[in-house]
Amino acid sequence: MKDYKIDTRRIREITTSAYLPVEESLQFKTDGSCIVYWMSREQRIQDNWALLSALHESQKRNVNVIIAFTLVPQFLDATIRQFDFMLKGISEAQQNAHSLGIPFHFFLEKDPAKAITSFANSVNAGAVFTDFDPLNIKLKWKQDAAATLSCPFYEVDAHNIIPARFISQKTEFAAYTLRPKVHRLLHEFMTSFPIITPMESKATLPDVFDVQDVLKKVKVRKDVQPVSTFTPGTSAALHHLDAFIKLKLDHYHDKRNDPNAGYVSDMSPWLHFGNISAQTIALQIQSSKKDKESIDGYIEELIVRKELADNYCLYTSDYDNFNGFHAWAQTSLNAHRSDERAYLYSQQQFEQANTHDPLWNAAQMEMINTGKMHGYMRMYWAKKILEWTHTPEEAQAIAIYLNDTYELDGRDPNGYTGIAWSIGGVHDRAWFERPIFGKIRYMNANGCKSKFDVKKYIAMHSTENKGDSLFP
Ligand code: FAD
Numbered sequence: 001m002k003d004y005k006i007d008t009r010r011i012r013e014i015t016t017s018a019y020l021p022v023e024e025s026l027q028f029k030t031d032g033s034c035i036v037y038w039m040s041r042e043q044r045i046q047d048n049w050a051l052l053s054a055l056h057e058s059q060k061r062n063v064n065v066i067i068a069f070t071l072v073p074q075f076l077d078a079t080i081r082q083f084d085f086m087l088k089g090i091s092e093a094q095q096n097a098h099s100l101g102i103p104f105h106f107f108l109e110k111d112p113a114k115a116i117t118s119f120a121n122s123v124n125a126g127a128v129f130t131d132f133d134p135l136n137i138k139l140k141w142k143q144d145a146a147a148t149l150s151c152p153f154y155e156v157d158a159h160n161i162i163p164a165r166f167i168s169q170k171t172e173f174a175a176y177t178l179r180p181k182v183h184r185l186l187h188e189f190m191t192s193f194p195i196i197t198p199m200e201s202k203a204t205l206p207d208v209f210d211v212q213d214v215l216k217k218v219k220v221r222k223d224v225q226p227v228s229t230f231t232p233g234t235s236a237a238l239h240h241l242d243a244f245i246k247l248k249l250d251h252y253h254d255k256r257n258d259p260n261a262g263y264v265s266d267m268s269p270w271l272h273f274g275n276i277s278a279q280t281i282a283l284q285i286q287s288s289k290k291d292k293e294s295i296d297g298y299i300e301e302l303i304v305r306k307e308l309a310d311n312y313c314l315y316t317s318d319y320d321n322f323n324g325f326h327a328w329a330q331t332s333l334n335a336h337r338s339d340e341r342a343y344l345y346s347q348q349q350f351e352q353a354n355t356h357d358p359l360w361n362a363a364q365m366e367m368i369n370t371g372k373m374h375g376y377m378r379m380y381w382a383k384k385i386l387e388w389t390h391t392p393e394e395a396q397a398i399a400i401y402l403n404d405t406y407e408l409d410g411r412d413p414n415g416y417t418g419i420a421w422s423i424g425g426v427h428d429r430a431w432f433e434r435p436i437f438g439k440i441r442y443m444n445a446n447g448c449k450s451k452f453d454v455k456k457y458i459a460m461h462s463t464e465n466k467g468d469s470l471f472p
């Protein structure tokens with residue numbers, strides 16, 4: 001591969017107590033014989049700054065890169081639906097790596113830190129690189145690995161166009177506080193990716209893993225079936241993006257909030273699993289010469305909104321509970337704890353789309369049937385759970401459980417932040433006070449009726465239409 005630059009502002013050295021900015025030259029254990037890239041969030045080969053950083057360092061040290069993925073038998077509320085989607089995408093990545101001569105090892109281990117440490121020792125790694133990920137579970141994996149690895153350990157932000165640890169060192173209050181920083185820095189980071197070409201030296205390649213064999217070994221719910229609405233993997237993501245730009249982007253600005261219209265990109269499952277990079281999407285969207293208002297609207301969501309979610313989870317470890325809400329929201333919700341609830345539902349009644357509200361039930365069924373609820377409906381859906389449960393804590397826990405069990409794109413900073421926005425007013429402002437919600441923004445079915453054909457949405461997704469595909 002011809003030489004290329006790596007922006008070291010994406011990289012942090014991981015120690016047991018800190019994520020240290022790095023100087024130009026990275027450390028490498030003397031007599032180290034390779035570099036290990038511990039793939040996790042970014043499940044792709046091309047357009048991946050973490051892999052490109054590892055390859056860049058390997059060329060300097062004249063050693064090979066070896067990729068390792070550690071699969072855990074359970075991950076948050078993931079079911080066979082998400083493991084099926086993810087593993088098929090990882091299998092494609094393994095084949096892509098091998099076709100370039102880069103070995104890709106796959107481990108099924110309940111203790112990822114232990115697995116990566118013993119693997120790094122067994123290949124005498126001179127350094128280990130891994131992906132930035134703000135979720136508590138991932139920060140724990142990295143802390144555990146930092147305590148046991150015997151070589152320099154680096155984290156690379158290959159998820160955000162502007163690295164999360166660089167753009168801000170605190171919880172941003174709202175999109176309007178992050179947006180100016182994004183727009184000031186975007187041109188520095190929105191560069192095109194070097195293309196990874198076949199390796200000169202022929203490393204021995206491990207056997208590829210078998211998806212069905214691994215699916216038999218994971219310990220997850222099997223009743224939440226895989227969906228046929230999304231094809232896993234990087235090539236499907238790139239094809240879908242191409243179709244979105246050609247056929248839908250022009251009307252993103254005026255039709256995206258209509259859940260019947262189908263003018264959103266549906267990129268979130270592939271973004272969540274890292275099958276495609278947001279930077280790849282942004283570069284294609286910006287050079288598309290489509291409707292300017294739609295391009296700007298899409299970039300706002302893909303960069304400001306999405307990177308605001310990583311910022312929230314990175315600097316608010318209580319991103320998944322009531323303590324993460326701003327003080328004004330906690331005070332306001334506390335003041336309305338004893339308000340009368342007109343309806344009260346259990347987690348199971350919500351899960352079975354068994355409420356009095358056909359619109360809410362249809363949104364739940366859309367998520368169950370297709371693996372992806374429309375973004376506009378997610379706000380309504382979560383806010384009604386606040387209205388129909390005993391406490392905000394119970395509402396948030398139920399929303400997270402359902403979101404992470406049924407959404408392909410769940411278990412993601414976007415989800416924890418979206419639920420915290422809906423139930424706790426995170427990144428939103430205070431609204432006029434009302435029962436139960438206090439000053440948290442309220443939404444109701446009339447608001448939906450003014451935006452789109454509610455009857456059509458209900459007919460499309462109501463319980464009777466089980467299993468209809470996302471593209472009618
Ligand atoms: P598009 O409108 O095509 O947007 C393109 C991309 O921009 C998305 O893929 C996403 O990466 C980003 N984006 C768009 N809207 C948002 C947003 N509000 N916040 C952060 N990023 C955004 N998103 C998830 O990825 N996983 C979740 O589990 C999730 N749960 C949510 C729960 C609630 C209650 C709410 C209100 C929002 C949630 N979101 C979640 C955010 C948003 O709804 C989805 O990202 C979006 O609907 C994904 O569909 P799309 O790719 O077609 O979006």
Ligand code: FO1
Nearest residue numbers: 040041070071072075078082133135411412
């Ligand atoms: N990342 C891993 O490194 N190993 C896993 O076994 C793993 C399982 C998994 C299952 C469902 C899911 O939605 C995500 C999963 N991830 C796994 C993490 C994922 O790659 C992302 O890093 C985070 O979920 C988003 O930050």
